[in-house]
Amino acid sequence: MEVTFETIGNHLITKLSGELDHHTAEEIRERIDKEIATNSIKNIIFDMEDMNFMDSSGIGVVIGRYKKVQKLGGQAAVIHLNSRVEKIFKMSGLFHIVKKFKNKNEAIERL
DSSP: OOOEEEEETTEEEEEEEHHHHHHHHHHHHHHHHHHHHTTTOEEEEEEEEEEEEHHHHOOOOOOOOHHHHTTOOEEEESSOOOOOHHHHHHHHHHHTTEEEEHHHHHHHHHO
16 A cells, blocks of 8 residues: 655645555554644545555545544545445445545545
8 A cells, every 4th residue: 555645735635556454554544644733734635546445444544534634624535436446435425424526626626
């Protein structure tokens, strides 16, 4: 699992590549939380274009980061979902708390 970050204003774009599962979730959670804390982040945008797989631990990472930015008055969004990961979002109900957008510019504009 690889994760890269881009900060635009108070938006953190978190690009995830590979598999977000019980093997990688804790490290990813810690890295995202550090970025949120050190960069005055309000909103988080998960870019999942290169995600291959996500299990319940990955769902927990997304929900936890949503709760973290919600306490800061922010929102969570996702962009570039492939069909497998989108199915997981639908089945788990994540779309009730995480907004889906086509791309980073749309997400930034609408959050």
